Amino acid sequence: MKICIFGAGAIGGYMGAKLAEAGADVSLVARGPHLAAMQANGLTLIEDGQSTTLPITASDDPEELGPQDYVIITLKAHSVPPVVSRMQPLIGPETTVVSGVNGVPWWYFHKIGGPLEGTRLRSVDPGDAQWEGFGPDRVLGCVVYPAAEVAEPGVIRHVEGNRFSLGEPDGSKSERALALSKALAAAGLKAPVRPRLRDEIWVKLWGNLSFNPISALTHATLEVLCTDPGTRAVARAMMLEAQTIAEKLGVKFPIDVERRIDGGAAVGAHRTSMLQDLDAGRPMEIDALVGSVQELGRVTSTETPTIDTVLALIRLRAKSAGLPA
Numbered sequence: 001m002k003i004c005i006f007g008a009g010a011i012g013g014y015m016g017a018k019l020a021e022a023g024a025d026v027s028l029v030a031r032g033p034h035l036a037a038m039q040a041n042g043l044t045l046i047e048d049g050q051s052t053t054l055p056i057t058a059s060d061d062p063e064e065l066g067p068q069d070y071v072i073i074t075l076k077a078h079s080v081p082p083v084v085s086r087m088q089p090l091i092g093p094e095t096t097v098v099s100g101v102n103g104v105p106w107w108y109f110h111k112i113g114g115p116l117e118g119t120r121l122r123s124v125d126p127g128d129a130q131w132e133g134f135g136p137d138r139v140l141g142c143v144v145y146p147a148a149e150v151a152e153p154g155v156i157r158h159v160e161g162n163r164f165s166l167g168e169p170d171g172s173k174s175e176r177a178l179a180l181s182k183a184l185a186a187a188g189l190k191a192p193v194r195p196r197l198r199d200e201i202w203v204k205l206w207g208n209l210s211f212n213p214i215s216a217l218t219h220a221t222l223e224v225l226c227t228d229p230g231t232r233a234v235a236r237a238m239m240l241e242a243q244t245i246a247e248k249l250g251v252k253f254p255i256d257v258e259r260r261i262d263g264g265a266a267v268g269a270h271r272t273s274m275l276q277d278l279d280a281g282r283p284m285e286i287d288a289l290v291g292s293v294q295e296l297g298r299v300t301s302t303e304t305p306t307i308d309t310v311l312a313l314i315r316l317r318a319k320s321a322g323l324p325a
């Protein structure tokens with residue numbers, strides 16, 4: 001089984017290192033100093049205080065790697081549409097594309113059934129680049145739970161978690177989903193195949209939708225913003241608007257908003273990825289995490305006053321920092 005991880009930074013590097021360690025046929029697409037370091041020295045994973053360096057196939061040229069059984073995309077959401085055409089050499093007739101990206105996935109309305117079947121999402125797939133360039137039938141969904149970072153070029157530090165939930169858009173336990181799940185499990189990762197992946201997408205998205213922009217606007221850690229009564233109320237209002245949208249789309253939430261916010265507080269003094277991106281002058285995943293939910297609000301005729309307000313503020317914050325909004 002040939003697996004290529006496209007955009008092998010923190011999450012893709014972590015998954016790639018675990019697969020390589022287990023002897024899988026895995027290659028990574030990366031760029032810049034991180035790629036150069038992996039090509040020169042291999043990929044180093046720091047996990048549980050132990051550092052392991054592995055030889056790895058890494059390239060910035062998909063032509064060199066050729067068609068794959070699985071292409072696992074672990075780019076930031078906004079980085080995907082511009083590189084769909086560059087990914088084509090990795091894609092053969094049987095290739096499965098796994099979308100390991102936070103936020104509402106571009107394939108959300110594929111095989112959902114009902115009147116919204118096939119609806120495209122401009123916020124996450126402008127110009128239908130992924131819908132047309134991959135084709136939704138190739139897609140296997142993925143919710144990414146681990147936290148990791150690129151400690152220095154070529155070096156991935158695992159922070160916590162090892163679950164990558166997988167799910168077919170139609171909820172089936174397909175052969176391709178089960179085979180990937182087995183390969184990831186053999187690498188020591190948890191990769192359950194879920195019949196209702198969209199439910200998990202929303203529980204994760206609840207946090208990213210609200211905690212991420214609030215942290216970037218206030219520079220507060222998760223612990224602080226989830227316990228401060230004012231910002232907790234803003235997060236709650238955003239999450240309740242999202243819940244109304246999701247339930248109209250058939251989602252069942254296994255927990256309530258208060259428990260989700262308490263879970264955020266329990267993570268402690270974490271600076272969300274959006275705050276880290278803002279501080280580092282990198283584009284933030286605003287459209288995938290917040291704009292997409294506003295778009296789903298329009299699609300389901302749901303009012304989203306708090307999401308609209310926070311989205312306007314975070315977009316302006318990005319603009320003032322000279323970043324894409």
Ligand SMILES: NC(=O)C1=CN([C@@H]2O[C@H](COP(=O)(O)OP(=O)(O)OC[C@H]3O[C@@H](n4cnc5c(N)ncnc54)[C@H](OP(=O)(O)O)[C@@H]3O)[C@@H](O)[C@H]2O)C=CC1
Binds near residue numbers: 008031083150285
């Ligand atoms: N990190 C985490 O703990 C978690 C992340 N996620 C989600 O996972 C996804 C990936 O995040 P993360 O791993 O943190 O992101 P990273 O930025 O660490 O990884 C993406 C990598 O792709 C590279 N890249 C970008 N464009 C290209 C290109 N055209 N060709 C080759 N390489 C490219 C980037 O290089 P460069 O640095 O030069 O841009 C970077 O190394 C996001 O959606 C994120 O929200 C989810 C859970 C936790």
Ligand SMILES: CC(C)(CO)C(=O)C(=O)O
Binds near residue numbers: 211222
């Ligand atoms: C906020 C958190 C921890 C989960 O909601 C996250 O995923 C992020 O920092 O992007």
